[in-house]
Amino acid sequence: xxxxxxxxxxxxxxxxxxxxxxxxxxxxxxxxxxxxxxxxxxxxxxxxxxxxxxxxxxxxxxxxxxxxxxxxxxxxxxxxxxxxxxxxxxxxxxxxxxxxxxxxxxxxxxxxxxxxxxxxxxxxxxxxxxxxxxxxxxxxxxxxxxxxxxxxxxxxxxxxxxxxxxxxxxxxxxxxxxxxxx
Amino acid sequence: xxxxxxxxxxxxxxxxxxxxxxxxxxxxxxxxxxxxxxxxxxxxxxxxxxxxxxxxxxxxxxxxxxxxxxxxxxxxxxxxxxxxxxxxxxxxxxxxxxxxxxxxxxxxxxxxxxxxxxxxxxxxxxxxxxxxxxxxxxxxxxxxxxxxxxxxxxxxxxxxxxxxxxxxxxxxxxxxxxxxxxxxxxxxxxxxxxxxxxxxxxxxxxxxxxxxxxxxxxxxxxxxxxxxxxxxxxxxxxxxxxxxxxxxxxxxxxxxxxxxxxxxxxxx
Amino acid sequence: xxxxxxxxxxxxxxxxxxxxxxxxxxxxxxxxxxxxxxxxxxxxxxxxxxxxxxxxxxxxxxxxxxxxxxxxxxxxxxxxxxxxxxxxxxxxxxxxxxxxxxxxxxxxxxxxxxxxxxxxxxxxxxxxxxxxxxxxxxxxxxxxxxxxxxxxxxxxxxxxxxxxxxxxxxxxxxxxxxxxxxxxxxxxxxxxxxxxxxxxxxxxxxxxxxxxxxxxxxxxxxxxxxxxxxxxxxxxxxxxxxxxxxxxxxxxxxxxxxxxxxxxxxxxxxxxxxxxxxxxxxxxxxxxxxxxxxxxxxxxxxxxxxxxxxxxxxxxxxxxxxxxxxxxxxxxxxxxxxxxxxxxxxxxxxxxx
Numbered sequence: 001x002x003x004x005x006x007x008x009x010x011x012x013x014x015x016x017x018x019x020x021x022x023x024x025x026x027x028x029x030x031x032x033x034x035x036x037x038x039x040x041x042x043x044x045x046x047x048x049x050x051x052x053x054x055x056x057x058x059x060x061x062x063x064x065x066x067x068x069x070x071x072x073x074x075x076x077x078x079x080x081x082x083x084x085x086x087x088x089x090x091x092x093x094x095x096x097x098x099x100x101x102x103x104x105x106x107x108x109x110x111x112x113x114x115x116x117x118x119x120x121x122x123x124x125x126x127x128x129x130x131x132x133x134x135x136x137x138x139x140x141x142x143x144x145x146x147x148x149x150x151x152x153x154x155x156x157x158x159x160x161x162x163x164x165x166x167x168x169x170x171x172x173x174x175x176x177x178x179x180x181x182x
Numbered sequence: 183x184x185x186x187x188x189x190x191x192x193x194x195x196x197x198x199x200x201x202x203x204x205x206x207x208x209x210x211x212x213x214x215x216x217x218x219x220x221x222x223x224x225x226x227x228x229x230x231x232x233x234x235x236x237x238x239x240x241x242x243x244x245x246x247x248x249x250x251x252x253x254x255x256x257x258x259x260x261x262x263x264x265x266x267x268x269x270x271x272x273x274x275x276x277x278x279x280x281x282x283x284x285x286x287x288x289x290x291x292x293x294x295x296x297x298x299x300x301x302x303x304x305x306x307x308x309x310x311x312x313x314x315x316x317x318x319x320x321x322x323x324x325x326x327x328x329x330x331x332x333x334x335x336x337x338x339x340x341x342x343x344x345x346x347x348x349x350x351x352x353x354x355x356x357x358x359x360x361x362x363x364x365x366x367x368x369x370x371x372x373x374x375x376x377x378x379x380x381x382x383x384x385x386x387x388x389x390x391x392x393x394x395x396x397x398x399x400x401x402x403x404x405x406x407x408x409x410x411x412x413x414x415x416x417x418x419x420x421x422x423x424x425x426x427x428x429x430x431x432x433x434x435x436x437x438x439x440x441x442x443x444x445x446x447x448x449x450x
Numbered sequence: 451x452x453x454x455x456x457x458x459x460x461x462x463x464x465x466x467x468x469x470x471x472x473x474x475x476x477x478x479x480x481x482x483x484x485x486x487x488x489x490x491x492x493x494x495x496x497x498x499x500x501x502x503x504x505x506x507x508x509x510x511x512x513x514x515x516x517x518x519x520x521x522x523x524x525x526x527x528x529x530x531x532x533x534x535x536x537x538x539x540x541x542x543x544x545x546x547x548x549x550x551x552x553x554x555x556x557x558x559x560x561x562x563x564x565x566x567x568x569x570x571x572x573x574x575x576x577x578x579x580x581x582x583x584x585x586x587x588x589x590x591x592x593x594x595x596x597x598x599x600x601x602x603x604x605x606x607x608x609x610x611x612x613x614x615x616x617x618x619x620x621x622x623x624x625x626x627x628x629x630x631x632x633x634x635x636x637x638x639x640x641x642x643x644x645x646x647x648x649x650x651x652x653x654x655x656x657x658x659x660x661x662x663x664x665x666x667x668x669x670x671x672x673x674x675x676x677x678x679x680x681x682x683x684x685x686x687x688x689x690x691x692x693x694x695x696x697x698x699x700x701x702x703x704x705x706x707x708x709x710x711x712x713x714x715x716x717x718x719x720x721x722x723x724x725x726x727x728x729x730x731x732x733x734x735x736x737x738x739x740x741x742x743x744x745x746x747x748x749x750x751x752x753x754x755x756x757x758x759x760x761x762x763x764x765x766x767x768x769x770x771x772x773x774x775x776x777x778x779x780x781x782x783x784x785x786x787x788x789x790x791x792x793x794x795x796x797x798x799x800x801x802x803x
Contacts, residue, residue, distance in 0.1 A: 021455065021626065024455050024626060025455050027628075028453055028454070028455055028628045032628075033628055034455060034626075034627060034628045035625055035626070035627050036455065036625065036626040036627070037621065037624060037625040037626070038624060059711075060627075060708075060712075061708050061709060061710070061711035061712030061713075061714075061715065061787075062708065062709040062711075062712040062713075062786070062787050063621065063625055063627075063705075063708070064621075064784050064786070065786070065787070066786040066787070066788055067788075
């Protein structure tokens with residue numbers, strides 16, 4: 001059964017909530033049940049933001065989970081929090097551009113991606129979220145990368161449409177990293 | 183609608199010109215008001231204005247909490263009874279969904295100037311197309327004569343037994359002066375119902391306030407200085423005299439705001 | 451229509467509009483302000499009435515006025531704003547006009563916080579304002595359900611000429627979920643005969659909650675109580691899952707209720723015979739069904755995001771026939787599946803022993 005419980009977490013402004021929404025849109029297009037719930041409140045104003053996204057073939061009960069099966073962490077506070085929460089057999093996508101991981105900290109769950117550096121290389125550091133999402137989708141297989149691209153075209157604001165192609169490249173770049181790692 | 187038992191025209195010889203008729207918009211019910219109370223007079227003025235403007239079937243009244251809580255028994259138009267001070271908010275809801283109707287609130291000083299200050303100021307400031315008749319008799323009548331926000335300095339009430347000490351109880355509030363400051367008000371005047379001349383002026387002002395609404399100009403309010411013989415512990419006549427001597431000094435009879443558009447309407 | 455990803459607050463607002471909402475009055479308060487923001491644009495687009503009031507006090511009285519005028523009207527708020535509306539809610543019920551209020555509960559008391567909570571259960575079901583009455587209280591557990599319940603809320607409010615509260619929480623409001631909106635319905639063409647619209651060609655209508663003679667007021671109260679009895683007889687709604695063979699019955703509503711569906715799945719995986727009763731109407735409360743179930747299960751676990759408010763209704767109905775345990779989280783904390791599951795396991799073991 002296709003089912004994933006994942007958290008996207010990072011600084012406000014890193015596009016965390018949007019990445020989660022994009023995955024959600026792609027999930028609905030794929031006929032899955034979807035819940036997306038943000039942490040909301042004062043911490044949204046410049047602090048750490050996160051959202052929990054559940055995609056499932058069956059109707060979703062709890063929209064929040066203590067131990068997600070996957071997490072995308074974009075900054076150090078998020079890494080410290082979710083390192084201990086993600087299930088042992090789960091996946092932890094780590095933005096190594098902003099998170100220093102010592103060798104002894106690494107474990108089998110971790111997928112290391114210098115997302116912010118790659119995004120900068122591709123022309124805009126704010127595309128780090130798409131690099132991570134590309135990797136996430138490729139690794140989990142929960143939805144197709146093309147489905148994410150379709151939803152991106154639909155949900156990127158008009159003002160941001162000029163970034164559509166570069167964002168496609170960012171998604172592909174993230175996905176390609178998984179291919180090479182595997 | 184129910185037939186009214188007006189004096190049959192046939193019983194009056196034609197040589198007489200009628201100078202008094204019972205307003206259509208006033209029900210034939212004895213009011214519950216105390217002897218000497220001027221609420222009855224102002225109700226009648228509202229009824230006359232509604233008749234003269236031919237709007238009885240298009241008018242909706244909003245009654246306050248206070249002595250006029252039963253105003254709907256006396257004015258023969260659609261009516262709602264609001265919570266204390268909330269008449270302008272309720273009237274806003276009514277008017278917004280009935281933009282082609284004429285909506286008025288009838289409020290006392292406790293209702294409008296204390297518990298409902300926020301509602302009246304914001305309704306005025308939004309320029310709600312409402313007409314407000316504001317009866318100021320400087321006391322809480324219905325609850326038994328306690329201090330009102332408009333109670334004068336030194337005035338004895340059941341909650342200022344030694345006279346209003348403004349340092350302790352705060353100062354009387356001049357609502358018309360405040361409402362006139364709002365951008366949405368087009369007509370704000372203070373009149374009195376303490377003598378014949380005052381009553382006539384009051385009627386003209388109320389009519390102007392209805393016309394301002396009918397012509398879609400903005401919010402209009404007429405404050406009417408009034409008495410409360412019962413709670414002032416005065417005979418009705420003495421109460422009128424007392425009010426003229428004391429209230430006028432603090433609450434000047436004045437048109438505080440009248441836009442050119444309102445002025446152009448006249449009161450005919 | 452197809453499924454879309456919809457945020458609860460926007461979903462219920464858009465659904466209300468599509469079910470023929472004619473006038474919305476509100477005041478911003480987290481966690482439901484998106485509803486007000488959404489309607490500020492959409493209502494005007496559709497040529498309907500939207501107004502941001504100066505306070506919740508004013509907002510509910512504007513709604514009261516519009517309801518007296520016979521239009522489909524509502525407001526939405528959260529705990530502190532709901533407190534301010536209590537006065538108006540009582541007048542609305544006393545005047546017998548139809549009104550819908552959405553309360554997206556947040557953590558209290560006081561300013562509390564803006565996280566999800568179910569701590570307004572008593573306030574809504576038992577004491578929604580001064581005087582003797584209960585509003586109808588609907589409890590959605592998902593974005594789809596709050597969409598559907600907006601239509602139901604208007605129907606119930608108008609059928610019984612009373613107050614209907616849709617009791618969501620910050621989670622339902624802030625969550626995005628796959629859901630389907632209803633098609634656009636036209637607004638009503640005419641006003642009910644009791645409405646105040648100007649006494650054109652008819653006797654005047656008066657809408658008041660003032661009855662000075664105690665006999666008159668008692669008569670009104672008898673009529674209100676008779677109405678409540680009809681509502682109790684006809685409008686109880688609940689959802690059950692796997693209650694037939696259940697040893698343990700979970701009782702929970704709203705967000706806590708949907709979390710319990712996950713608890714139930716996990717428990718069943720472990721071979722524990724667990725069922726769920728999820729009230730969709732908090733008032734009227736599904737008393738009869740709960741009493742029946744209390745004859746067949748061995749224990750109950752009530753889960754709420756409060757100190758235990760619906761719990762008192764469950765205890766009242768069950769009357770000690772089976773042991774009832776309570777799992778509650780407060781202050782805006784959403785209970786987790788695993789912590790509830792721990793209670794389930796220990797309760798089943800205790801009951802077996």
